[in-house]
Amino acid sequence: MSVIEPVKRNIDNPYQIKTYSSSLRLWHWLNAIVITGSLLTVLINSTILDDRSSAAFMKDELQKAGSVVTDKQAGSVAHAMSDNVWGIHIYFGYALVTLLVFRLVLEFFQLADQKFIRKIKGAYKDYYIIKKQRELARHELVVKTIYAIFYLLLIIMAITGLFLAFEDFFAPYKSIRHSVKDIHGFCMYIILGFIAIHLAGVYLAERKDSKGIVSDMINGGGE
Structure with missing residues (x-):
């Protein structure tokens, strides 16, 4: 048995399948969504909206379209876009904190065997x-x-x-x-x-x- 595999049966009664309260299941899936969203914002800002690479890309594209853009201007726009994504990341963070508090409080109200x-x-x-x-x-x-x-x-x-x-x-x-x-x-x-x-x-x-x-x-x- 691999040590990383979760087990669906209880230790005290191996013939009994574990049960999960609706509150715990709700927390589990909401937590998965929030963590995924939070990590995606980090991935986007570290790749697609990286300040240096995105500024260079925007400057090149605007120059091809006939606009005159300085490095500072392109950098400001790239940084503003990155900040918008970080703003979303912060909201995911607030949601994560809320879910964490919910989980800690839930522990006191769970059934004893859960x-x-x-x-x-x-x-x-x-x-x-x-x-x-x-x-x-x-x-x-x-x-x-x-x-x-x-x-x-x-x-x-x-x-x-x-x-x-x-x-x-x-x-x-x-x-x-x-x-x-x-x-x-x-x-x-x-x-x-x-x-x-x-x-x-x-x-x-x-x-x-x-x-x-x-x-x-x-x-x-x-x-």
Whole structure:
């Protein structure tokens, strides 16, 4: 069993399929949409709307059309277009923060057997203390640990993103802006790695003994 494959059956009762609340499923898919949108804005600004390359492209095209454009003018237009995309990125960031708060609050209202903290504690207890269903427990513990790291990364992304979005408010801490931006960008790359691992794990699970795990996250699972 691959350690990155999510499992659709409970540790305590391997014959029972896991269930997911409607609130958790809503969070999962909205979070996927928001993260995808946020990453797309970064991709667009780092490729198509890169200030230097897009300014050169606009200058060449306008000159071909008979307009006289300076490097400074083309650069200003390119930078304005890039800023518009970053504005969209900021709104995705606000949505991500909102969803993160929603997820943290949701943890307190989830059914006991669906709480993330309880699941990771249960997997730890089954593997290290009770030593029951050790292979399944070890696998669940690894998967849940990866998810815990993902949640931590989202928290760091949210904090650093808010710092950058409201940098004027945090003017006294302007000296650390560059470091905060680096941390924000570094976390983004790790999240990209998590997404790749998650998609690979779901793909493998669907092809093996956890077939239907995607539909479970849509319809709620259970039997």
